[in-house]
Amino acid sequence: MSWDFRKPGTRICVCYDVTNQQALDLWRESDNPTVGRLTQLFDCGKSCAMCIPYFETLLREFKRGEWPAGETGTQDTSWFGAKHA
Numbered sequence: 001m002s003w004d005f006r007k008p009g010t011r012i013c014v015c016y017d018v019t020n021q022q023a024l025d026l027w028r029e030s031d032n033p034t035v036g037r038l039t040q041l042f043d044c045g046k047s048c049a050m051c052i053p054y055f056e057t058l059l060r061e062f063k064r065g066e067w068p069a070g071e072t073g074t075q076d077t078s079w080f081g082a083k084h085a
């Protein structure tokens with residue numbers, strides 16, 4: 001199965017174990033959702049920062065009402081093909 005960063009519950013930040021669901025919950029509660037606030041709360045992006053472009057894409061799509069769509073509720077914990085317990 002391929003890694004799908006849009007699938008709800010998918011781990012986006014492997015360094016700090018932050019999922020897109022955590023981002024979604026935060027952004028839904030915020031009047032001004034940002035990736036910076038996500039970083040402040042969960043530290044994602046403070047190490048390798050490879051997760052930031054994914055969070056930025058999700059936020060852009062969230063603001064346009066394009067994400068999430070077709071929620072499956074199935075958690076995908078893979079990261080670039082690597083599986084985590």
Ligand code: FES
Pocket residue numbers: 012013014015016043044045046047048049050051052
């Ligand atoms: S994957 Fe998020 S800081 Fe490394």
